[in-house]
Amino acid sequence: MLRVAVCVGSACHLRGSGEVIRILQDLISAYGLEDQVNLEGSFCHSRCTGGIVMHIDDELITGVRKDTVFRLFQDKILRRCRP
Numbered sequence: 001m002l003r004v005a006v007c008v009g010s011a012c013h014l015r016g017s018g019e020v021i022r023i024l025q026d027l028i029s030a031y032g033l034e035d036q037v038n039l040e041g042s043f044c045h046s047r048c049t050g051g052i053v054m055h056i057d058d059e060l061i062t063g064v065r066k067d068t069v070f071r072l073f074q075d076k077i078l079r080r081c082r083p
């Protein structure tokens with residue numbers, strides 16, 4: 001199970017992490033990956049100035065934006081679930 005954790009701390013929340021989570025939920029559902037991806041919110045990663053911050057397993061990703069999350073999904077999530 002791939003673990004995807006999006007920071008919902010204050011700074012990332014203000015940058016739109018809630019919207020990023022909703023977009024990822026929709027994509028995971030649309031591609032039928034519910035059994036392969038565990039999407040969750042996480043607390044502050046102490047990288048607030050680089051937000052939105054997320055983890056995909058042990059990989060830390062900074063600077064996530066709602067307009068780039070689809071590309072991130074394709075490259076980092078879909079590719080790992082459907083190599």
Ligand code: FES
Pocket residue numbers: 007008009010011012013043044045046047048049051052053
């Ligand atoms: S609020 Fe997201 S890294 Fe601090």
